[in-house]
Amino acid sequence: MAKKVLDQRFKVLSIETSCDETSVALLDYAERGTQYAVRLRHHETATQIPIHRRFGGVVPEVAARTHVAELVSLLDRAKIISSGKRSTFDAIAVTKGPGLATALRVGVEAARTLAMLTGKPIVGVNHLEGHLASAWLVPENRRRWEFPILALLVSGGHSELVLMRDFCSYKVVGRTRDDAAGEAFDKTAKLLGLPYPGGPEMSKQAKTGNPKAFDLPRPMLKDKSLDMSFSGLKTAVRVLVDKLGLESKHAVRGTRYDLPDLCASIQAAITDVLVEKTIRAAKLHRPKCIIMVGGVSANSELQEKMARCVKAELPDVRMLKPPSGFYTDNAAMIAAAGLWRLRKGKTDAWKKLDAEPELDL
Ligand code: KG4
Ligand code: ZN
Numbered sequence: 001m002a003k004k005v006l007d008q009r010f011k012v013l014s015i016e017t018s019c020d021e022t023s024v025a026l027l028d029y030a031e032r033g034t035q036y037a038v039r040l041r042h043h044e045t046a047t048q049i050p051i052h053r054r055f056g057g058v059v060p061e062v063a064a065r066t067h068v069a070e071l072v073s074l075l076d077r078a079k080i081i082s083s084g085k086r087s088t089f090d091a092i093a094v095t096k097g098p099g100l101a102t103a104l105r106v107g108v109e110a111a112r113t114l115a116m117l118t119g120k121p122i123v124g125v126n127h128l129e130g131h132l133a134s135a136w137l138v139p140e141n142r143r144r145w146e147f148p149i150l151a152l153l154v155s156g157g158h159s160e161l162v163l164m165r166d167f168c169s170y171k172v173v174g175r176t177r178d179d180a181a182g183e184a185f186d187k188t189a190k191l192l193g194l195p196y197p198g199g200p201e202m203s204k205q206a207k208t209g210n211p212k213a214f215d216l217p218r219p220m221l222k223d224k225s226l227d228m229s230f231s232g233l234k235t236a237v238r239v240l241v242d243k244l245g246l247e248s249k250h251a252v253r254g255t256r257y258d259l260p261d262l263c264a265s266i267q268a269a270i271t272d273v274l275v276e277k278t279i280r281a282a283k284l285h286r287p288k289c290i291i292m293v294g295g296v297s298a299n300s301e302l303q304e305k306m307a308r309c310v311k312a313e314l315p316d317v318r319m320l321k322p323p324s325g326f327y328t329d330n331a332a333m334i335a336a337a338g339l340w341r342l343r344k345g346k347t348d349a350w351k352k353l354d355a356e357p358e359l360d361l
Helices: 050-054 060-077 101-118 125-135 138-144 182-189 198-208 231-248 259-287 300-314 332-343
Strands: 011-017 023-032 035-047 091-097 123-124 149-154 157-165 169-175 289-293 319-321
Touching: 011 101, 011 332, 023 060, 023 157, 035 060, 035 319, 035 332, 050 060, 050 182, 060 101, 060 332, 091 125, 123 125, 123 332, 125 149, 125 157, 125 289, 125 332, 138 319, 149 259, 149 300, 157 259, 157 289, 169 259, 169 319, 182 198, 182 231, 182 259, 198 300, 231 259, 259 300, 289 300, 300 319
Parallel strands: 011 091, 091 123, 149 289, 289 319
Antiparallel strands: 011 023, 023 035, 149 157, 157 169
């Protein structure tokens, strides 16, 4: 039996600093019998995207320094220590990994300091579990939430198919063997001269393009395993860009030649693989629900294609989506995952908690 560490009513303060978003949230939890209520009291995210855009990607040292400055302001605005010096939270959840070592350490050290000063319990959260929990932030999803759940977790650093057997109990049933889907978007977008992060830019351009204009590879699509691979796509796009630049006398970079068609074709190749592998995994593992989480799941083409295929091929499976605006990194999802752990009595000793940049699910 898990030991109870908190009352049935408590507030979780959460901190997220794993990459290029600094985020702080306060989540209320109340439990009565088998019923419980969850309410997001406060949530604020400071994005560093405009800062890193100049460099074409995230610069770890710059990210860490910016987190330090932003986190102090965000914690101050969240009023986590009231004027009477009483803390306004009962537990702390902080992203411990995976992510950029220097960036993670900023959040972890701030959280450890708060735990030391207030004596409140602290829990280190796996960022990937945070993404899984993002879909649980929607009240309607919580009502329809039933395990086993199959999650397609697609972000800048990860592309995984995760079978969730219960809260805090996961099995990775498929994963990318090289680049993540977000990386495939970002790297191919860079080849086309689009700004960082490439995913949202490519999705915008693709809206007016023809997805069949260019025949791009769908790696491992026919492969029986649930694994994926996206590095071949990046190479194919590089070859295509060079060829188009030569034949058309228009460099794709700069002139935007064929840009919407190229973007739509790249997006179609990535989303075809993600949808096909998810459907295959669902047929094999028979989940009650499917969730799509992580930055790439904000992609509207992916959402529409997945919804269409699930409806046609798996009519009994429920599709649950995170709230819009919660696909990319945020502290609310870290509070939710922290809550899952706290409800099971899982906490860490602040003296021992450390950043784990290579953490797996
Ligand atoms: O989950 P996330 O915010 O950070 C990580 O944990 O990595 O995901 C960021 C990734 C980036 O690669 C970004 O290009 C991608 O999500 N992304 C998108 C879209 N919005 C964000 N990719 C495709 N379409 C989008 N609309
Ligand atoms: Zn993330």
